[in-house]
Amino acid sequence: MEPVFYMSQAVFSAIIYIVMAGLAGTVALLLAILAKEWKNHTLW
Amino acid sequence: MEVFISAPLALVIVGALSVMLLSFGFFIGKRIKKDSNDFLYAGRNVGLALSTATLIAAWVTGNTTMSAPEQGYTIGILACFGYAVAGLSLCIFAPLALRIKKIMPHGCTSGDFVRCRYGKAVWIVFLLISAWYFVGFLMTQAMAGGILLQSLSGLEYHIGMLLIMVVCTVYTLKGGLKAILSTDFIMAMLILVMLLVTAVLAFFKFSPAQVYDGVMTNKPELMNILSGVGIMYLGSNFLFATGEIFHSNIWWQRIYAAKEKVTFRSFILSGLIWTTVPIIAGSLAFVAVAEGYVVPQVNMVFPIVVSKLLGPAGSVLVLIIIYSALASTVSSVLTASSNLLVQDIYKRAFKPNASDEQIVKYVRYTIVGMAVVTVILVWNQPASMYQVLYLTGSAVAATIWPIAMGIYNSRVNRTAVLVAMICSVGLGLVAYFSISSYAAPVVSALVGLVIISIGTKLSPDTSFSFDQLDEQVSAISNK
Numbered sequence: 001m002e003p004v005f006y007m008s009q010a011v012f013s014a015i016i017y018i019v020m021a022g023l024a025g026t027v028a029l030l031l032a033i034l035a036k037e038w039k040n041h042t043l044w
Numbered sequence: 045m046e047v048f049i050s051a052p053l054a055l056v057i058v059g060a061l062s063v064m065l066l067s068f069g070f071f072i073g074k075r076i077k078k079d080s081n082d083f084l085y086a087g088r089n090v091g092l093a094l095s096t097a098t099l100i101a102a103w104v105t106g107n108t109t110m111s112a113p114e115q116g117y118t119i120g121i122l123a124c125f126g127y128a129v130a131g132l133s134l135c136i137f138a139p140l141a142l143r144i145k146k147i148m149p150h151g152c153t154s155g156d157f158v159r160c161r162y163g164k165a166v167w168i169v170f171l172l173i174s175a176w177y178f179v180g181f182l183m184t185q186a187m188a189g190g191i192l193l194q195s196l197s198g199l200e201y202h203i204g205m206l207l208i209m210v211v212c213t214v215y216t217l218k219g220g221l222k223a224i225l226s227t228d229f230i231m232a233m234l235i236l237v238m239l240l241v242t243a244v245l246a247f248f249k250f251s252p253a254q255v256y257d258g259v260m261t262n263k264p265e266l267m268n269i270l271s272g273v274g275i276m277y278l279g280s281n282f283l284f285a286t287g288e289i290f291h292s293n294i295w296w297q298r299i300y301a302a303k304e305k306v307t308f309r310s311f312i313l314s315g316l317i318w319t320t321v322p323i324i325a326g327s328l329a330f331v332a333v334a335e336g337y338v339v340p341q342v343n344m345v346f347p348i349v350v351s352k353l354l355g356p357a358g359s360v361l362v363l364i365i366i367y368s369a370l371a372s373t374v375s376s377v378l379t380a381s382s383n384l385l386v387q388d389i390y391k392r393a394f395k396p397n398a399s400d401e402q403i404v405k406y407v408r409y410t411i412v413g414m415a416v417v418t419v420i421l422v423w424n425q426p427a428s429m430y431q432v433l434y435l436t437g438s439a440v441a442a443t444i445w446p447i448a449m450g451i452y453n454s455r456v457n458r459t460a461v462l463v464a465m466i467c468s469v470g471l472g473l474v475a476y477f478s479i480s481s482y483a484a485p486v487v488s489a490l491v492g493l494v495i496i497s498i499g500t501k502l503s504p505d506t507s508f509s510f511d512q513l514d515e516q517v518s519a520i521s522n523k
Contacts, residue, residue: 034093
């Protein structure tokens with residue numbers, strides 16, 4: 001018999017919202033870094 | 045067969061993406077110098093933005109977007125996390141990447157390190173493992189291009205497969221790594237933004253709480269975080285991904301291309317961003333379970349869910365996400381594998397005095413050769429290609445400890461490494477066939493750790509010094 005421990009609804013929801021917010025934030029961060037390096041001519 | 049978008053629309057979308065890729069290839073191709081430093085390493089001075097984006101784009105493969113939801117749908121929430129731990133492998137590689145950059149800044153391939161660190165015998169085994177992995181990886185990506193277009197629009201398998209291979213080969217040939225870095229940034233942005241839009245729209249329609257309640261009603265076992273299969277998948281996938289990253293020239297080439305000061309940060313940042321992709325893509329599979337969608341092909345759960353939720357616009361989003369993921373990975377594998385073959389076999393073994401122009405010329409020939417061989421191998425669509433890729437699990441996991449220990453410990457015993465790699469692959473394959481595909485990377489990595497640790501403890505190597513490594517690498521590179 002496999003042990004059972006269900007993830008709670010609050011944890012599931014929190015993970016979804018945190019991961020989506022994290023993705024949005026890091027995309028913005030990456031674009032900001034690109035803009036800065038483009039301006040400073042340090043892309044490559 | 046149900047199709048989600050019309051064939052002409054699918055061709056227009058793929059055509060537009062292909063024109064963008066080819067334009068970059070030709071535009072950059074006119075501006076790069078004709079030496080190998082520019083063509084293969086983008087001048088060895090790449091900044092944080094492009095370095096991070098290319099790591100994300102290369103690591104988000106067709107499997108990430110298609111297989112993570114499939115695993116979530118069949119195994120459950122733990123499999124979504126299990127897939128996401130492959131992002132942690134990028135983070136774990138960050139300190140090693142920095143160390144590689146410091147101890148051999150003039151390196152060219154992962155093979156250089158293995159040959160100078162452990163000698164010819166280990167190097168040959170390592171090259172065989174790399175070749176095995178590259179061929180399997182390239183085949184699955186080419187096939188995924190054909191299957192994707194076929195499943196979404198009903199287009200014939202060969203059209204999609206040829207399109208992705210021809211376009212990626214041409215723009216890689218023209219612009220080299222600089223073209224790949226530029227397009228990788230755009231591809232990474234497309235993948236991440238489109239995925240975010242898809243998830244926001246999906247969870248706006250059905251809130252995470254509603255999705256959770258639906259899963260608990262229809263298939264509660266998917267939310268069990270003590271699921272045995274899920275735990276096995278998590279551990280196995282982590283070791284498999286770690287082996288892939290530690291040994292593959294895709295990542296080593298990017299280390300040599302990046303500025304030293306951005307190396308560590310780019311691996312950490314890309315690993316963290318990448319981790320969100322399979323969690324979001326995988327979580328969409330739970331919508332299918334919660335809403336009771338009929339999923340005739342479990343590997344198509346992602347396109348099915350998104351198309352049902354968002355209509356034809358959803359299918360367009362899926363096509364853009366997966367085609368971008370495939371194109372960036374195919375171009376990365378083509379350039380990394382041809383670089384490894386030419387630098388490690390043609391130059392080291394057959395023509396040590398080859399000029400820089402000759403290296404670039406032969407890399408271009410090899411890119412075409414690899415693409416042609418791949419197309420031939422997947423022309424008659426193999427039935428179980430994903431199994432072939434998983435079969436490489438024992439091989440890539442066999443490289444984890446030789447790379448990790450060899451980068452930090454000068455006393456690692458070379459003979460123990462050779463024995464460990466052979467035994468790891470062999471026993472990993474035995475585990476694959478006698479236990480399960482999940483067991484192969486675990487057994488392989490464990491065997492490698494034990495043999496190398498014991499061999500090094502009993503007979504430490506006293507002849508190797510890290511101070512001479514860069515000189516040795518430069519010597520074989522400029523012979």
